[in-house]
Amino acid sequence: MRNNKKPARPPAESVEVSDAEYLESRPSTPEPFQSFRFFDLPSEIRVSIYELVLLEPKTVELDPMNFRRISPRLRLFLACHQMHEEAYRVFYGHNTLRLFNVHGRFFHTKWQLMARLPKRYRAAVSALELRLGPGWTAPPKSWVVNDRLGIQDCTELRVLKIFIECDPASDEIFKGFRVAGDFYTKFSLNLVKEIFAQVPSINEVQFDGYPSVAKNSPLLETLVTYSRGDGKVISWGSLEGYASYSVMGLSKALAHLKLHNDTGSVRSVFESPSPLQSPSEGVRAEA
Numbered sequence: 001m002r003n004n005k006k007p008a009r010p011p012a013e014s015v016e017v018s019d020a021e022y023l024e025s026r027p028s029t030p031e032p033f034q035s036f037r038f039f040d041l042p043s044e045i046r047v048s049i050y051e052l053v054l055l056e057p058k059t060v061e062l063d064p065m066n067f068r069r070i071s072p073r074l075r076l077f078l079a080c081h082q083m084h085e086e087a088y089r090v091f092y093g094h095n096t097l098r099l100f101n102v103h104g105r106f107f108h109t110k111w112q113l114m115a116r117l118p119k120r121y122r123a124a125v126s127a128l129e130l131r132l133g134p135g136w137t138a139p140p141k142s143w144v145v146n147d148r149l150g151i152q153d154c155t156e157l158r159v160l161k162i163f164i165e166c167d168p169a170s171d172e173i174f175k176g177f178r179v180a181g182d183f184y185t186k187f188s189l190n191l192v193k194e195i196f197a198q199v200p201s202i203n204e205v206q207f208d209g210y211p212s213v214a215k216n217s218p219l220l221e222t223l224v225t226y227s228r229g230d231g232k233v234i235s236w237g238s239l240e241g242y243a244s245y246s247v248m249g250l251s252k253a254l255a256h257l258k259l260h261n262d263t264g265s266v267r268s269v270f271e272s273p274s275p276l277q278s279p280s281e282g283v284r285a286e287a
Contacts, residue, residue: 053073088124099130136166167218
């Protein structure tokens with residue numbers, strides 16, 4: 001019978017090292033521990049690190065989920081005085097903050113995000129977003145530009161982003177739901193006028209919106225004309241290029257979805273607060 005067992009390996013030779021030889025092989029003095037000093041880095045590198053931690057891809061507003069999404073990162077403010085001074089300027093200066101909240105829980109709040117911030121934080125804000133469309137039949141009473149809002153302290157504010165969800169004066173489908181044909185257009189124009197009066201440092205107005213909002217809609221044309229007449233630079237988001245092709249009217253789109261203006265469901269769609277962010281957040285600016 002064949003033996004399949006492998007021959008056992010010979011035991012390895014053991015090497016005996018005396019205590020004296022072991023002590024001689026060790027370094028005489030251990031290498032000192034090298035600590036990392038964050039503030040020894042150049043300021044440009046520190047700012048890049050702050051941006052990796054603090055920049056938000058979406059517009060910042062009052063949201064119940066901020067305690068999970070944003071609050072943990074703001075603990076940098078508590079590390080030390082110098083880190084607080086550097087970090088808050090990155091967070092408030094490089095992110096876009098929403099002027100009037102559209103989240104359902106804070107839609108009618110009397111104290112908007114800007115009013116809740118300390119004065120020095122408001123002074124660091126460089127970009128605000130004004131979202132138009134939610135509650136267009138009866139805008140919240142708190143959507144007022146006054147001293148309590150606090151934007152007069154935004155001395156570094158340069159860009160006002162206006163996102164238009166819908167224009168009630170642009171389509172026949174809105175008839176029967178609106179107070180007057182040009183009510184919301186006048187309301188939005190007054191908001192923009194008051195913002196420009198409170199913050200003269202704004203030099204650029206950036207327009208964006210949903211695909212149902214065409215460039216020739218009354219609301220958009222009115223705001224663009226006034227902003228350009230006030231000397232602001234006009235830039236475009238996803239609305240850029242709409243002039244090169246015709247956009248399907250809202251009534252046709254709803255008809256295609258078999259929604260009609262004689263049903264209560266259509267009214268609830270337009271009057272409910274909107275999602276937090278548009279599908280496309282990329283922005284392309286033109287000189």
